[in-house]
Amino acid sequence: MRALCVALAVAIAATTGMEGAAPAQARSSLEPLRAIVAPAGNDARVIALGRRLFHDPILSRDRDVSCASCHPLATGGSDNLPRSIGTAGAKGDVNAPTVFNSFLNVAQFWDGRAPDLPTQVDGPLTNPVEMAADWPMVLTRLNASDYRQEFLSIFGEGPTPALVRQVIAAFERSLATTGSRFDRWLGGDDGALTEDETRGYALFKSYGCASCHQGAAVGGNMFQKFGFFGNPFEERGQTLAADLGRFNVTGRESDRYVFKVPSLRLAVWTPPYFHDGSVADLREAIAMMGRYQLGRDIPPAEIDLIVAFLATLADPQRLEGR
């Protein structure tokens, strides 16, 4: 009953345009969105080594792609291609998600098949259409290079798969997009957002977007079925293996078409959208979300407001690599 009352109050407030008096300092803990806090406790030397490995094609079979090939930091941690190009020009199956804030994800990959960042490293490394490498090869290369000395000086031992995973994950953990305008607004800085942006946030919540896209990463912390009110794949006319989503991981029928809810922090800068990169326009993606996930058509004017709100979730000037 209490949940209902709160929901009603929020709905009424949103409808009447009365947002209610926002607290002068930090916004209520009842806000579904939270500011990003950089994780603490990482050794700067480890992060530096991870950054070097992240940008080094030594990890790919043909020494032609690095992690940063598909996740260029300067463009928001993703390559803005529907599906990335791996070693020897191979095309990937899914759209490359951003590496920023990936540490906040409940699991890695669209289907969540890697429970954490270190485990995720093995994916692209060994994927034949991505880096197409294997650990013995990678370790041989690392041991033959000056990486060996760096690993020795930091860990007292040469590179091992576990250490390489740990080092890259440590670097990725450092990729937190802190200090956005929205986060400042959440912190009590009313002037950080414009009126439109504030309204966009209110719409984001009242349409129910924030039911799934919540938390610090504005998503990423849960799985959800894609296509609730209608099936977008059937409407598209074909269903690919990747479209089955988490079903491919768990084999549970209930996980068919279930994907990790993506973080929206960098959504404005990382088109195209969805797991297959099939939608290039953010407005269209928002409209699709409203249709298939919320069972509603969101007016274009409100979509604009929502886009305006989404643009406040990260500060591109502050991204690493820029």
Place this chain on the structure above:
Amino acid sequence: MKPPAHLRTALMVFAAAAVVAVVLAVAASRATIDAERHSRVVAAFDALAHTETSLDRDLLQVVAGLLPHYDTTVDHSHELRRLLAAFEAPDGGDLPAGLLDEYRGRIEAKQAAAENVKAVAAFVRHEISYLPFAVTRFAAAADPAAALRVQQALIAIESLGQGDGSSRTRAEIDALTAGFLASNDPELRGIGVHMRTLTEQQAMLHDAIRGYFAIASRAALEAARTRYMTAFAQRQEGTTWLVRLLQWTTGGLFAGLGWTISRLGVAHDAAQRARGQLVDAVTSLREGFALFDDSRRMVLSNLRYDRLLAKPVPAEDFDRMLAGMDTQGLATVSREPDVGADGHSALLQDRRDQRWYLLRTHRTSTGGTVCLFTDLTDDKRTEAELRKLTAAVEQSPIAILITDADAIIQYVNPRFLQLTGYTANEVIGKTPRLLKSGEVAQETYDEMWRTISAGMTWRGEIVNRKKNGDLFWENTTISPVRDAAGRISHFIALKEDVTLQKRNLDLLLDANADNERMLFAASHDLQEPVRSIRTYCQVLERQLPAEAGEEARESMAFIAEAARQISVQISGLTAFSRAGHPVAAFVPVDCRAAVDTAIADCRALPGGDQGARLAIGPLPTVLGDPVLLVMLFNNLVSNAIKFRRPDVPPEVTIGAERDGSGWRIDVADNGIGIEPRYLKGVVSPFSRLHPRAVYPGAGLGLASCDKIAKVHGGRMWLDSEPGAGTTIHVWLPSEST
């Protein structure tokens, strides 16, 4: 060098104790590691339970719509995964792997269920937030009846599942929703879709959360935990026993070690004491002493050594040692013969004080070296003294013979050999009886032996026989020599050959006797013709005619006077010769009586009185010849009166005094005195200081007195002052001696 037995025991006990202590330390550290690991595992179990509880709570809040975002559930999920991964650490040997796998599986199921709850709850949340919004908008535009129906339906959906009895059933709500879905109004139809979705999703959420809590992960965790705790407790007990056993062993071993160490301490003290005694002994040595061990390091030395060598000279090769000592002032004088293979010696002299040292080195049984300096300076000095003495003895003009206590001859000097004509080989080992002549009475030998056996010196003259049979007189002195214990060890005989002296003395005595006889005969035989001359001179004087010239009378008087003079002279000579010969054995003689007789005789002589005054004190009785003593006093008194000063009446004082073992009799006058330079010569026979005409006499008076004094064992001497008087002293032994 092997360590002593108790030291080896101590070392072994110590080694054992150390080993056990190390094992104990390892066990203890393992126990510590175990304890740390255990606490980590327990903490992980607790953290798992706690995190799971947090996840449960979050999901309840999600279902209740109280959790606006899922970040915390993600945190909890990651935490659960991390904690479970920690259990897969390689040292998790005693963890119940099967039960943990069971738990891990349930947690994964639970997380999947949680994701399901989160997804469903998101829809419910979305619909719950959207439906009132849609309903409100619809109600604002629709007719009141329809609006009411929609609002009632919304409330019914919201209260579904509250179980308060007043609520409608799911079927009623579905019927209502179906009515909306069938409506022509698309807006109402949309509300119907969302309402149906909400009811369906609510039911799914209900099932999902039930499914979530149906997973018995807590039971699995508890089972794993219990299993682990039991295993740990068992292992802990085993470890405890092991540690306790090790502790007892260690304690015992250390007690043993302590006991051994205390024994070692005792042994060490004993060794210290022994060393102290050794050092004391070495210090008190008269020799310089140093001991070196087998690696040529000095173990100990005494002060004398240190004084000699300020810097210890290592005991290496003997020649190098000597060279080393030479640099410190000890010059090598000569190498002495080696003693065996390992004993060396050398004679050294200290350049600093010229003292002599005998250096000897010996190898010890343990391979070390003993170095000894013996101060030979005193020996050298003694040797020189001895050489001097030996030379004296060897070159002595007195024959020397040394025997042992049994009178076996051990030494004779060259003079002895020269005297007796024997060679050394012939007398050494024999007794002095070899020299016996057979002409000495046995009593003499007996007396000699009695004397020297009693430890006294015997002197005597005996006749011995030379090798060639000649006899000789020897003056022998035999002295016993005593050893340190006072026993007689040797006799030393000093023999002086007195054969020649003896012969000379005999000759002298014979000559003397001849003299006396001649003198006596002369004095008697001459007196007779002189008396005849005088007698016939008187006869001639009477017969001489009166008319004979004065010249003849005068000549006659000369002859008579000369004859008288000859007579006086002869009388003096007779008296003098008699003075050396006591007429009979000595008898006690009263000196006073002798003096009185002498004075009477003097007065009887012509011109003998001259008015002299005589003062006679008490006089002793002495042992002597009465006639000679009267002659003595007669001469003294007559001299005293005779040598008077012309202008002074003579005074004579006779006194006596005890002097030593005899008497001194003084006869003093007030006469002319004697010049000091004549005092000695005046007693010689025929000496006279004055012309016979002034002081008549034979010049034999004092000589006779002197002789008489000597015959009595006494002596005579004079004091005089010219012009004042003379005192003649005669010392005579007293009667008792």
